Amino acid sequence: MSNAEGHPTHLAHHFSTTEQQKDSAKIGMWLFLLTEVLLFGGLFCAYAIFRAWYPDLFHNAHSFLDTGLGATNTVVLITSSLTMALAIRAMQLGNKNATIWNLVATLGLAGTFLVIKYIEYSHKFHLGQLPGKYYTFTGVEGGNPHIFFSIYFMMTGLHGIHVIAGMITIGWMLYRTTKNHFSAEYYTPIEMTGLYWHLVDLIWIFLFPLFYLIG
Template structure:
């Protein structure tokens, strides 16, 4: 019976993963990991889909308030964050490419760049949030912005903070996951037969990017 732990190679050769006892082969084991990730990502999409439905409902009820409230967001910051995430999605994809070729140093570089761009995204979001707090453009009963008093304005900022806050939480989780995979790459663990962790981490990061692609036009461009 084989162990589920990886076996270290010699002379700097990347680790070779072992097949767990309940899998017929390494290919089946990797396929099961990918299927599990796809199922997990599906539940994450359902989570955000609920927010999109709530947004659509209130947008229908308060169209004027939502249109005016969206103009209170900083389009330049939102666009910059969009560019950051799109670029970080590219570097995450390149990490998978390099992992397949056992180029672990390049995997480390690509994921470090991805994490730095994620950190930049959070810094920009911090300044956005700070401005909203200063202007009292807050969710629900805490809304006290004198420049927009139409009914529904507080609902818009409730959805804004809820959806972008949940997304920022996923960004932080993604940074932790990619950081863990980066540590494995620094130990020279990845190669053409062992890159599943890189692939799954990249898949999660693509979800973070995809969700923002929907949030950006929904909140900033309406």
């Protein structure tokens, strides 16, 4: 497909080649991911401070998290990263159907992650293990247990918002793939979606041991 000037239709007129357009998109995406790392970085820093101040509290409170559910969610997210990578690979090979099915699988796994997270959250809501002043649970040994659950809900909550944003973007890519917007020559939006989704996976790879596996 080409327009009157001989450009492929996916190539914006201010770029001279497809390669240049793709590199620009990638630079922009990686700079955005940099800001994402720093966004979560503030919470990781808060985590470090509170864990250094209250090591015993973190040890006692973390036993109220379900390691089995956390590990399951880690497996779910890693698998979804694999299907996301395979969706991009399929489009590099021009295999539209494989891209569609891999994107559907990624969406399904992301949904599974949120369902498991919902089970965990609702259990804590029920027990009153809520952030800050809403905390009413009395079963944790030691002082300031609400600190642990505040930082837990803030970090997993922000991560969960990213999962939802990723699902919306993946769904959009699924729609555009079915509409034949992509080809082996042009699949940059799916690739950028993949980078975002892998970052969501990366963050969880650190959140899982920091909350569920305190020795």
